[in-house]
Amino acid sequence: MTNSLLAAFVVILRRDLTLALRTRSEIANPLLFFVIVISLFPLAVSPEPKVLQTLAPGVIWVAALLATMLSLDSIFRSDFEDGALEQMLLSPHSTSILVLAKVLAHWLVTGVPLILLSPLLGVLLNLPTEAMPALLATLALGTPVLSLVGAIGVALTVGLRRGGVLLSLLVLPLYIPVLIFASNAIATAGAGLEIRGQLYFLAALLALALTLSPFATAAALRISLR
């Protein structure tokens, strides 16, 4: 049983990655949004390096958060509409594990490209070099939390016709701690100070989300399909 559960996890992960690659807009849209928002800031606010430097941590994280929110719906929407989600819930395998595979696929498709691109955007906003590792570390710890927590919200709203606004209302408050600790860590690192505390906190949030969110998401999906 454990072997076939692992096989199911891998198959769902591969299925979702294949689907994302075949409908490329799913990958491109959030990434494009991320790049556009950040590159507009120097034009709109001020090209002054000092100003940009103070804005950079917050701007990058707000853009990453909104880009993730834009892409959340794709985790379950199409599967809900064509009945594939029913088949997943009717599988004898644990729904939470299958959900975890879908969330991991979502993070690989939306979170990882953001992380890879972020140093470039950091340079654009004149982020000090000392803050770069902090930027990468907070995104690496924080974006999986966004996907995991977002999945609960999508699972709850996928059955509603206009769940978009409700989704933001449900999910945004839960994103705030990540936003605060992550942008604070980057700013602190830029000032040359220790950021271990913030990183530990983000890691704790990740551990919490990783262990609890799949169960909550699976339960929410069952309610949505009723």
Next chain:
Amino acid sequence: MKPANAPAREGLEVRNLSCSREDRQLFSDLDFSLKPGMALQIEGPNGSGKTTLLRILCGLRLADEGSIYWNSLDTLEHRSEYLAELAYIGHNHGVKGELTPLENLRVARALGGGQGGLGEDEALEKVGLFGFEDVPSRTLSAGQRRRVALARLLINPVPLWILDEPFTAIDIQGQSQIEAMITHHVLDGGMAVLTSHHPLDLSADHLSSVNLAS
């Protein structure tokens, strides 16, 4: 006929099932059972709750009242054992348009409970999709996509098939193929619950029906 408290040793048994939707009683006190080697046809006009009943049977929806037993165990308490033995093909059959029929079936095999069914290619050939293995499913017709969904029944052999209008959008020749598939499954000791207006070619001792209109 049946003992008052012990549910049937083998097969599906439904007791006192009631369900209402938006203040409208769809059905109440529904009792029926299904033994190996039997097919159950659910009849009733549109909107009488056929699909809802099927969704309740496979546990996607909860009934207002009543219980469902599988091999004498309550299906709510023994959910994963029950799910390992049933296959459901609903109105939305869950065939992904961006994946090829072959990829769709591979996913179904990994998700499903049965072991040792037909290979993916063989199953597709059985439902008349030879030569369509590697085209994106969205380019197939509605009937062909439904055939891909029905091919899932062949790769994960499970005793209980729950089929919602399995013949929709399928041509005459395909209908007899699918019918043969269901008949074979039932005569082989399997069970099938289906909603369909299409008469099945099974003798009375292999076929029962429930009418939701009454």
